[in-house]
Amino acid sequence: MSDQGLGVRRFGRVNWLGLQTLVEREIRRFGAVWTQTLLAPLVTAGLFLMIFTFAIGPRRGDVMGVPFASFLAPGLMTMTVIQNAFANSSSSIMVAKVQGNIVDTLMPPLSGTELTLGYLFGAVARGLAVAVVIALGIGLLLGSWPAHPLAALFFVVLGSTLMGGLGIIAAIYAQKFDQMAAITNFIVTPLAFLSGTFYSVEALPPVLAKITHLNPIFYLIDGARFAMIGVSDSSPWLGAVICGLTTAVVVWIARWMLMTGYRLKA
Template sequence: MTGQAARFGSGSAQAMGTRRFGRVNGLGLMTLAGREIRRFMVVWTQTLMAPLITAGLFLMIFSIAIGPRRGEVMGVDFTNFIAPGILMMTVIQNAFANTSSSIVISKVQGNIVDTLMPPLSAGELLLGYLAGALGRGFLVALAIALGLYVVLGLGIQHPLWALTFVLLGSAFLGGLGIVAGIYANKFDQMAAITNFIVTPLAFLSGTFYSVEALPPVLNTITHFNPIFYLIDGARYGVIGVSDSAPMLGLTVGIASTLLICLLAWRMLATGYRLKA
């Protein structure tokens, strides 16, 4: 019996070994990533359709209320100017919501242990959660971009730049969502982080205006907001104009994403607020 158990254990280990990519648990990583993607795809009317409608309402309200009087901004029609900002704002809000809600719900329901028990490293957990944020962010961006093309005839001037900033923004806010989800133990704590940190950063980052219109002090403060560079970079990708150099935005975006993902990895590795 012992020999059979040993052979069974050896066979299981070999089977698991064939599912690993070097030192990476490929099967576990793909399972977690698949779970995170299925989470938002199952309720697509809430996670994909609702953001599209919300973005459309923002665009319609600002166009009706301000558009006729505002004229052009940086040589671009006001409606076309704010469209990429609304797109990117919606993308990052949904990427943040995907990772933060997944972790908080698991903690509140007490089943976070189901994610922590499998043989997944902190890096694999991080990548699995980020896969959901990237997938949701990309699909939200795609839906809104198609809507903008149909309604406004707005194409994409620099597709590669636009895609890069969409994925970078999704990764940055996805990482921030992991950090917030780990820190928050209750839904009201998560709501406070969303309402007092994420939403103001998204709204006060040039989404609906050019930062050149701000007073010097506010202009300077805005340039310390990494989300400003993400929105500005997406605007460059879509309509070809921006308040700052796209390469600067790319550099700040990559640096900010690496830092927040490093913090998220550290929290996952130490089990901070995850393990009793």
């Protein structure tokens, strides 16, 4: 078979066959365990929504002019999406490193850019799948459908890309599963929970509100809330710019790590 048939990258050409194969592998990874990757996030988000709505909702009343459940739902959806996007790319690389078969990914004629895109496409695909499932559940249970569907798609894709890139960085840096768990528990989870998911930033003291505005995940949550129910704590345009710049930096670092083989090559 010719080099062209094999999809070998030459003179700057993209190895489309290799990239497609990597993307398909990443999608099949989470698709094979859909009860864990799709059904479980839906159940978890539903439990969060039910508990907070029944336990706190009656006392909170409306938040920013909308019912508490409707205010809470977009944040839960986005938080679940970014957590799953992070888990998809990080688990793929981490398992391959621990099992010693990461070389099977590094040996094919794939550039650092192509490897990065392959992992990111897998993370975005899982994030979109989770978002669709949860958005359908929110619509059927609360009757709340996206006020700005294109904006919702934008922030879901952007958030999945950002956290997919962070997943690549974390998995490459970590040497053991307990190190990966530490990154998840002490960095990713706090950033997700302290980002306005369960509350409006307007309710925070001034100092905490300023700190929250330094968290890029806040702008993802806030942008998704604007897209879903039409209200937000800050400008969605500002959020899009900040999240876009943060995502660009994260993806560049992830690409550099894969391109140089940092902590991947002996």
